[in-house]
Structure formats: C-alpha cells, structure tokens
Amino acid sequence: MSTPSSKSDEAFGASSSDDVALDSTTNESWIAIEPPMPPRNIQVISDLCSEPPSFSAAQFDIVLRRQHQRSRDGGGVKKAAIPSRFLNLSDTFEFSGWGTLSRIELDPSDISYGEKCIQDGRRAKTLGQFTASALAGNAVLGSVFYALPAVVIASGVYSPISLFIATLVLFLWRPIMEELASALPFGGAPYTYLLNVSSKWLALLGAAMLLLDYASTSVVSAATAAAYLSGEVSLPFPAYVGALLVVVVFTIVSLSGLRESARIALVVLSLHILTMLALFVASVVAWARTGNSLIHENWVMGRGPLRAGHIVGEVFNGVCIGVLGLTGFECTPSYVSSIKPGRFPRVLRNLHYPAIFLNCLSMLFLLALVPLETILSGANVLSALASAAGKWLRIWVVVDAVVVLCGGVLTGILGACELSDRLARDRLLPRFFLRRLTWTHAPFVSIVFFALFCCVLYAASGASLSIVSKMFSLIWLAVMTLFPIAVLLLKFNRGRLPRQPRTSLTIVFSTLIIAFVIIGGNIAIDPTIVGYAAAYLVALATIFYVTMKKGRFVRWFLWIYDQSSSLNAFLWTKNWGHRMAKMMMHMRRQPVCLLVKTDEINRLFHKLLYVCENEETSRLKLVHFYDEEGGIPSEMEANWKILDEAFPEITVDLVLVRGPFNPLNVAALANRLQVPTTLMFMSCPGQNFSYPVADFGTRIISL
Known part of the structure; x- marks a missing residue:
C-alpha cells in the first residue's frame, strides 16, 4: 500500500519504494510501474529543471488523499472512525452517503410552475x-x-x-x-x-x-x-x-x-x-x-x-x-x-x-x-x-x-x-x-x-x-x-x-x-400574572422545542432501548429499535438547499453549521446559479468535497443550475428538487439587489 509522502506523488499516482504498487482502498485497482532509479546527480538536475504541478492538477490533492473509499457516483456510507455509542444496534443511521455533483437546466414545465408561484404570491395580496x-x-x-x-x-x-x-x-x-x-x-x-x-x-x-x-x-x-x-x-x-x-x-x-x-x-x-x-x-x-x-x-x-x-x-x-x-x-x-x-x-x-x-x-x-x-x-x-x-x-x-x-x-x-x-x-x-x-x-x-x-x-x-x-x-x-x-x-x-x-x-x-x-x-401591580403566563409559555415552548429537535429525542430513546436488556427481552418491544431507526432516517431524509454565490469555504462552512444546529436533515444541496459569462467559481467543487467529508452526518450535494439567480428560477428549482422555498436559505441581499426578497420566499441566514 502506498504512503502519502508528498502531494505530487499522490497526485500523479507514484509510489516511493515499490516497483509495483496496488492500492486496494479505492474502487479501482491500478498499477504504477516505477522506472529505474537514475544516478543521484542526474536526479537532482532533473528535479531542478522540472516545473511544479499546476493548480488544476493539484487542487484536489489533499481531498483525494483522504477520500480513498469515496465513489465517483456518490452513495455509500461516510462512516467515521469513531467508537459507536450503541452496543447492540448498528449506528449506520447516524451517517450519510457521499454527495454528488449535478448540472441542471430548468425545463419549460419548471419555468411555468415558477411563474405560477410568483403570480399566486402577488395575487394573495388582496x-x-x-x-x-x-x-x-x-x-x-x-x-x-x-x-x-x-x-x-x-x-x-x-x-x-x-x-x-x-x-x-x-x-x-x-x-x-x-x-x-x-x-x-x-x-x-x-x-x-x-x-x-x-x-x-x-x-x-x-x-x-x-x-x-x-x-x-x-x-x-x-x-x-x-x-x-x-x-x-x-x-x-x-x-x-x-x-x-x-x-x-x-x-x-x-x-x-x-x-x-x-x-x-x-x-x-x-x-x-x-x-x-x-x-x-x-x-x-x-x-x-x-x-x-x-x-x-x-x-x-x-x-x-x-x-x-x-x-x-x-x-x-x-x-x-x-x-x-x-x-x-x-x-x-x-x-x-x-x-x-x-x-x-x-x-x-x-x-x-x-x-x-x-x-x-x-x-x-x-x-x-x-x-x-x-x-x-x-x-x-x-x-x-x-x-x-x-x-x-x-x-x-x-x-x-x-x-x-x-x-x-x-x-x-x-x-x-x-x-x-x-x-x-x-x-x-x-x-x-x-x-x-x-x-x-x-x-x-x-x-x-x-x-x-x-x-x-x-x-x-x-x-x-x-x-x-x-x-x-x-x-x-x-x-x-x-x-x-x-x-x-x-x-x-x-x-x-x-x-x-x-x-x-x-x-x-x-x-x-x-x-x-x-x-x-x-408585575408590581399584580405579581401573580408572572406565574400564569410562565406556566402556559413554558409548556408551549417545550412542545415547539421538541418538534424542532425531534430527531435528537428519538436518538435518546433509541440509546436507552439499546442499553436496556429488559426492553429487548419482550416480544412486543423487540422491533422498537429498528422502528425508531427508520423513523429517524425518515425525518432526516427531507432535504434543504443552500443558495450560494461564492466558493469561500469559511462562508460555506458557517452556513452548514447553521443547518446542523437548526434543521433536522441529513440531505443538503449546495445550489449555485451560473451563466456562461460569469462561469463557476474556481474552487467551488474542491470546497464542496471538503465540506462533504467534514460533515459525515449530512450528504452534501453540489447542484449547478444554468441560468440567472432570480425569483422565477428559484421557484422553478423548488419544483424540480421538490424542496419548498421556505427551506431554501440564502445570504442577505444588498441595496443594489434587483428583486424584492418577498418574491423569493427563502430564509436569510447570514449577513
């Protein structure tokens, strides 16, 4: 098995010691035949004369080194090398599959649906x-x-x-x-x-x-x-x-x-x-x-x-x-x-x-x-x-x-x-x-x-x-x-x-x-109003908090079930673990979208943190609208792969949509992906933004 001794070795698939190297950790087997070692003085002159690898050849180097098991078509399980908290049950439901990259051109049916949504929203102002x-x-x-x-x-x-x-x-x-x-x-x-x-x-x-x-x-x-x-x-x-x-x-x-x-x-x-x-x-x-x-x-x-x-x-x-x-x-x-x-x-x-x-x-x-x-x-x-x-x-x-x-x-x-x-x-x-x-x-x-x-x-x-x-x-x-x-x-x-x-x-x-x-x-006039209001408010806020963190509570119940041998002994409770795991996977299967403009990884990282903290989902789509003139940011794909690896509990897909970023195309994409616009998140628009924020119907999550 080859060792990642340098970025250039890994990028070009060269091994430092073996004449024949077989990498068994990837989906594809390959053979790299190393030429005979030249004399030391000739090797030094060759290194001095050779040009360093271009950015296009080395930009994915670190990412590829760590993602040996990642399939090119996505899928699989991003299983992290950490101990499981479950003794008797599998914890695979806590991990997601690798994300995929897709390019979309909106169909006329999607565009017509988007137009209908925009018109319905405006007609609702009655x-x-x-x-x-x-x-x-x-x-x-x-x-x-x-x-x-x-x-x-x-x-x-x-x-x-x-x-x-x-x-x-x-x-x-x-x-x-x-x-x-x-x-x-x-x-x-x-x-x-x-x-x-x-x-x-x-x-x-x-x-x-x-x-x-x-x-x-x-x-x-x-x-x-x-x-x-x-x-x-x-x-x-x-x-x-x-x-x-x-x-x-x-x-x-x-x-x-x-x-x-x-x-x-x-x-x-x-x-x-x-x-x-x-x-x-x-x-x-x-x-x-x-x-x-x-x-x-x-x-x-x-x-x-x-x-x-x-x-x-x-x-x-x-x-x-x-x-x-x-x-x-x-x-x-x-x-x-x-x-x-x-x-x-x-x-x-x-x-x-x-x-x-x-x-x-x-x-x-x-x-x-x-x-x-x-x-x-x-x-x-x-x-x-x-x-x-x-x-x-x-x-x-x-x-x-x-x-x-x-x-x-x-x-x-x-x-x-x-x-x-x-x-x-x-x-x-x-x-x-x-x-x-x-x-x-x-x-x-x-x-x-x-x-x-x-x-x-x-x-x-x-x-x-x-x-x-x-x-x-x-x-x-x-x-x-x-x-x-x-x-x-x-x-x-x-x-x-x-x-x-x-x-x-x-x-x-x-x-x-x-x-x-x-x-x-x-309160000074009648202190009893605090007790009456607090009692109802705490009860209602607790219900809303449970609905927000319902996946976390299901996970806690699943852990209690896994740790308790008595619950596994009864016939009528024997399948509870599988049912709760399926329930949690179903709740987390509903996707959300991040509408991103730039490829700055710090901004993308903070947006993903917002999703992890505020949404119960294991499916996230990074969506970028582009045209032929502006093109796609150079590091968008590389940073997406890094984020997909950094969050093993979420499948991060990259969706590149050809067309301008406007309310019509956002509504059309919502129909195409079957994600409501209320679960599409975007950055705060500026003073020169061309469209009313109400026409998008999306949530603003960053400055």
Missing part, C-alpha cells in the same frame, strides 16, 4: 387598508369594553391622562413595525422576523408567545362578550358555555376564507365605530344637560392625597394597565403578506388614531356621567354610560359590544392560521396543517386545532376570565417587546437588507426601555 385594518381593528377598538374598568381601578380619576399617555407610546412602535414589514414582508410575524435575523430557537420562543397571545385574544374576547351579555339579560346557560359557543361560531365563520372574513370584520368594525359616535353624541348632550356636578363628586372621591408622588404613581399604574387597551396591534404584522404593497403604514395609522380617540373620550365621559362606585364595580360601564341617553341606546351598545368582541375572536383565529401555515412550511408542524378547503381555500386544519387549543386554554384556567386576562396582559407585553428586539437584530445581523423607513437606534432603545418599564409596572 387586502386594502380598510379591510386589513378591520381584521385587527375589532380586537384593538373592542378592548375598550374590558380595559376601562381596570384602568379606573389602577389610576382613579387620573384615568383619562393615563390612557392618553398609554396610547401615545404606540408612536414609538409604529416605525419599528413599518421597518420590519418593509424588510421582511412575510406572514407569521414576529416569528418570521426572528427566524430571518437570529437563531431558530429564539424564533420558536417568539412563536410560542405569539400563539399564546392569539389564543388569549380569542378567549378573552369570547368570555368578555358572554359576560357582557349575561350582565344585561338572563341567559339559559352559564357564561362559560356562551364563551365556548362564540368560539365555535366564529370558527365556522373563519372557514369562509381570509377575504370573506375581512369583509365580515369590516362590517362589524363599521357598526362599532357608528355605535361609539352615537354614544359620544348622546354623552355630550347628557353632560350639557346635567352639568359638572357628577364629575366634581367623582374627582373629590377618587383623587386621593394631593401629593406629587401619589399622583405620579397613580398615573403610572394607569399607563401600565392602559396599554392593554391597545391589544390587537401585534396581530397586524402576522398577515402583512396579504396586504397590498404600501398599505401597511396606513393600516397602523387607521388603528392608532381611533384608539386614541375612543379610549380617552370614553373614559372622560364615564367620569362625567357615571358614578365612580359603578365604574369600580366592574359592571358593563359603557352600557351604563349609554343609559344616560335612554334604554334604546343601552340595548344598541350591548349588541355592539357582543358583536365587536366576537370580531376579536376572528382576529385571533386568522393570526394563528398565518402562524401555523409558516410553522408547517418550516417543518415544525405536520404538513397536514397546510391543507385547505377546496371552495374557500381556508386552512381548516389550522382553524380547528386552534379552536380546540382555545377551549383547552379556557378549561385549564377553570373557565376564569380573570386568570386568562392576567396571563394575557403579560404575554401581550412580551410579544410587543419582540418587535424592538427583532429590529435591533435586523440592524446588526442583516443591516444590508433593503427597507424603508429606517428607525433610529434612539427610538429602538427608548421603546425597549419603555416596554421593560411597563412590564415591571404590571
């Missing part, structure tokens, strides 16, 4: 500024029915000031949300924001918060609607049954599809705004008729000590509770992929200004026309305010409260559907979550499962609106904190990504500080 505003507007503007009494309890007669300050802080969040939506206009935000600017585990934590926020939005809205109705009329069933009925009814409504649901939400929101305007007009008339006597009595009763510290403390507590009157804003970015281009800033504006107007005026009229003890009792305060104009207006307000709160249930369902669709495309949820109804294209599996999750959440709280509301308050604040965190990571990790506008770091850090202060204030 929501204008008003229909998009309505989807979240019922949750944002409907919160007035349950937020006002809580603010009065915390802030007393200073509630209008607290609510005004609380609604103003949203001016800090709006440019942050606009920048994120401009850079990454994908559904399922802020999970997708974190997925593209940070690691997958942080994105999954955000997904757990977001799903819990959507569920609590639906449950709180449904339970409040049932409680509001039961406070006015005698129901033939308990209030919790009414809440469950509301969830079921709007689950059926959401099956009509996104566009129809948006139209229904717009009708509901229009009714609510008309109702509030009528209530304000009636309140102005009643205030003019009764005068300022009641507001003076409420002021004297609720002002407390006139000390600066006490007043500031009351106002601060009211601000901490008052921001919960803005719940629903976090749902808007979740369906930004369905909003027409350029409309998202208008959607935020359409939600923000009415929230300021409705919250502050409602609180002012309450203090002027409703006794303070009635407000503090937690009764249906807006219906009590409507009583000043007559019974007809009270009935109208009650009907509006029930309807608009039910619209908040729809907001949570639609937001959860966008999130589950993205999680399923990222293989964190089973693929059947992508199934849709034929006639409405509604994701019925996601809708049904989310409705069941809402029922479980409500039942786990003992059907207590108070417990769910406490959990909701902290989860909502945590979700709102994800936006400044995401934009900060966007600026640091993906600073080259084109976007407009760009938020200054002063606004970002100010928003973070305010968010943490408000979270601390809510």
Whole structure:
C-alpha cells in the first residue's frame, strides 16, 4: 500500500519504494510501474529543471488523499472512525452517503410552475387598508369594553391622562413595525422576523408567545362578550358555555376564507365605530344637560392625597394597565403578506388614531356621567354610560359590544392560521396543517386545532376570565417587546437588507426601555400574572422545542432501548429499535438547499453549521446559479468535497443550475428538487439587489 509522502506523488499516482504498487482502498485497482532509479546527480538536475504541478492538477490533492473509499457516483456510507455509542444496534443511521455533483437546466414545465408561484404570491395580496385594518381593528377598538374598568381601578380619576399617555407610546412602535414589514414582508410575524435575523430557537420562543397571545385574544374576547351579555339579560346557560359557543361560531365563520372574513370584520368594525359616535353624541348632550356636578363628586372621591408622588404613581399604574387597551396591534404584522404593497403604514395609522380617540373620550365621559362606585364595580360601564341617553341606546351598545368582541375572536383565529401555515412550511408542524378547503381555500386544519387549543386554554384556567386576562396582559407585553428586539437584530445581523423607513437606534432603545418599564409596572401591580403566563409559555415552548429537535429525542430513546436488556427481552418491544431507526432516517431524509454565490469555504462552512444546529436533515444541496459569462467559481467543487467529508452526518450535494439567480428560477428549482422555498436559505441581499426578497420566499441566514 502506498504512503502519502508528498502531494505530487499522490497526485500523479507514484509510489516511493515499490516497483509495483496496488492500492486496494479505492474502487479501482491500478498499477504504477516505477522506472529505474537514475544516478543521484542526474536526479537532482532533473528535479531542478522540472516545473511544479499546476493548480488544476493539484487542487484536489489533499481531498483525494483522504477520500480513498469515496465513489465517483456518490452513495455509500461516510462512516467515521469513531467508537459507536450503541452496543447492540448498528449506528449506520447516524451517517450519510457521499454527495454528488449535478448540472441542471430548468425545463419549460419548471419555468411555468415558477411563474405560477410568483403570480399566486402577488395575487394573495388582496387586502386594502380598510379591510386589513378591520381584521385587527375589532380586537384593538373592542378592548375598550374590558380595559376601562381596570384602568379606573389602577389610576382613579387620573384615568383619562393615563390612557392618553398609554396610547401615545404606540408612536414609538409604529416605525419599528413599518421597518420590519418593509424588510421582511412575510406572514407569521414576529416569528418570521426572528427566524430571518437570529437563531431558530429564539424564533420558536417568539412563536410560542405569539400563539399564546392569539389564543388569549380569542378567549378573552369570547368570555368578555358572554359576560357582557349575561350582565344585561338572563341567559339559559352559564357564561362559560356562551364563551365556548362564540368560539365555535366564529370558527365556522373563519372557514369562509381570509377575504370573506375581512369583509365580515369590516362590517362589524363599521357598526362599532357608528355605535361609539352615537354614544359620544348622546354623552355630550347628557353632560350639557346635567352639568359638572357628577364629575366634581367623582374627582373629590377618587383623587386621593394631593401629593406629587401619589399622583405620579397613580398615573403610572394607569399607563401600565392602559396599554392593554391597545391589544390587537401585534396581530397586524402576522398577515402583512396579504396586504397590498404600501398599505401597511396606513393600516397602523387607521388603528392608532381611533384608539386614541375612543379610549380617552370614553373614559372622560364615564367620569362625567357615571358614578365612580359603578365604574369600580366592574359592571358593563359603557352600557351604563349609554343609559344616560335612554334604554334604546343601552340595548344598541350591548349588541355592539357582543358583536365587536366576537370580531376579536376572528382576529385571533386568522393570526394563528398565518402562524401555523409558516410553522408547517418550516417543518415544525405536520404538513397536514397546510391543507385547505377546496371552495374557500381556508386552512381548516389550522382553524380547528386552534379552536380546540382555545377551549383547552379556557378549561385549564377553570373557565376564569380573570386568570386568562392576567396571563394575557403579560404575554401581550412580551410579544410587543419582540418587535424592538427583532429590529435591533435586523440592524446588526442583516443591516444590508433593503427597507424603508429606517428607525433610529434612539427610538429602538427608548421603546425597549419603555416596554421593560411597563412590564415591571404590571408585575408590581399584580405579581401573580408572572406565574400564569410562565406556566402556559413554558409548556408551549417545550412542545415547539421538541418538534424542532425531534430527531435528537428519538436518538435518546433509541440509546436507552439499546442499553436496556429488559426492553429487548419482550416480544412486543423487540422491533422498537429498528422502528425508531427508520423513523429517524425518515425525518432526516427531507432535504434543504443552500443558495450560494461564492466558493469561500469559511462562508460555506458557517452556513452548514447553521443547518446542523437548526434543521433536522441529513440531505443538503449546495445550489449555485451560473451563466456562461460569469462561469463557476474556481474552487467551488474542491470546497464542496471538503465540506462533504467534514460533515459525515449530512450528504452534501453540489447542484449547478444554468441560468440567472432570480425569483422565477428559484421557484422553478423548488419544483424540480421538490424542496419548498421556505427551506431554501440564502445570504442577505444588498441595496443594489434587483428583486424584492418577498418574491423569493427563502430564509436569510447570514449577513
């Protein structure tokens, strides 16, 4: 057997000592006949005169020396020379085959499929500024029915000031949300924001918060609607049954599809705004008729000590509770992929200004026309305010409260559907979550499962609106904190990504500080909210982590089975090992793609590390698009072979695609390779990039 004494010897197949050398470690046997050794002086002169081997002859020298057993056609097993952790079972499932090199020219059928995908993505942007505003507007503007009494309890007669300050802080969040939506206009935000600017585990934590926020939005809205109705009329069933009925009814409504649901939400929101305007007009008339006597009595009763510290403390507590009157804003970015281009800033504006107007005026009229003890009792305060104009207006307000709160249930369902669709495309949820109804294209599996999750959440709280509301308050604040965190990571990790506008770091850090202060204030007011929120969040985050690392958990179970002789003894457990090995191989068989531009091995290496840390796969395809003018980078093939050897647990294929790198060809390649674009990873594009990043639908994993 020959020894690798030098690169030139190995490259040209020469042996240093034997007259006849047979290499038995390769797939092909070969014979190298060494000529007689010349005299020493002649050998020295020959070495001095000969030219060194060219780069083209020696570039694969080191790689070929170590890959004696590698087949030219790929396949085989990249078995590493390390001890196995399994005593009784084979560990071949932990290793993959050698990768292959392939050159692809996209067919007309692939191109037509890519064109269809691009057009479908653009046609999906069907929501204008008003229909998009309505989807979240019922949750944002409907919160007035349950937020006002809580603010009065915390802030007393200073509630209008607290609510005004609380609604103003949203001016800090709006440019942050606009920048994120401009850079990454994908559904399922802020999970997708974190997925593209940070690691997958942080994105999954955000997904757990977001799903819990959507569920609590639906449950709180449904339970409040049932409680509001039961406070006015005698129901033939308990209030919790009414809440469950509301969830079921709007689950059926959401099956009509996104566009129809948006139209229904717009009708509901229009009714609510008309109702509030009528209530304000009636309140102005009643205030003019009764005068300022009641507001003076409420002021004297609720002002407390006139000390600066006490007043500031009351106002601060009211601000901490008052921001919960803005719940629903976090749902808007979740369906930004369905909003027409350029409309998202208008959607935020359409939600923000009415929230300021409705919250502050409602609180002012309450203090002027409703006794303070009635407000503090937690009764249906807006219906009590409507009583000043007559019974007809009270009935109208009650009907509006029930309807608009039910619209908040729809907001949570639609937001959860966008999130589950993205999680399923990222293989964190089973693929059947992508199934849709034929006639409405509604994701019925996601809708049904989310409705069941809402029922479980409500039942786990003992059907207590108070417990769910406490959990909701902290989860909502945590979700709102994800936006400044995401934009900060966007600026640091993906600073080259084109976007407009760009938020200054002063606004970002100010928003973070305010968010943490408000979270601390809510915890100080009621420390029990931490326990409620943490319990649900830890449970949901654990489930998501298991789905992300499911292969690792199967491997642990397989090792326990291998080490336990008692499990192998029983007849009904005898085949568990083979079944778990097959299960793990099936999970890891699904491929992912790295879209690479250069052949720099350090960049390629870090991208492969990202795949190893964040994806459960044993099949990776390095994809490079090229044309005749630019050609293929000179060291692409050599570095691919090195990486294929460096990662024995992954089969690394090199795919060279003839054609320009654009959304059409990427979508066509996804069809050709049967890999969804959400599992194609690319580097961050720069300012001069010719295409919108949303048209690719790929994940950005590096600067």
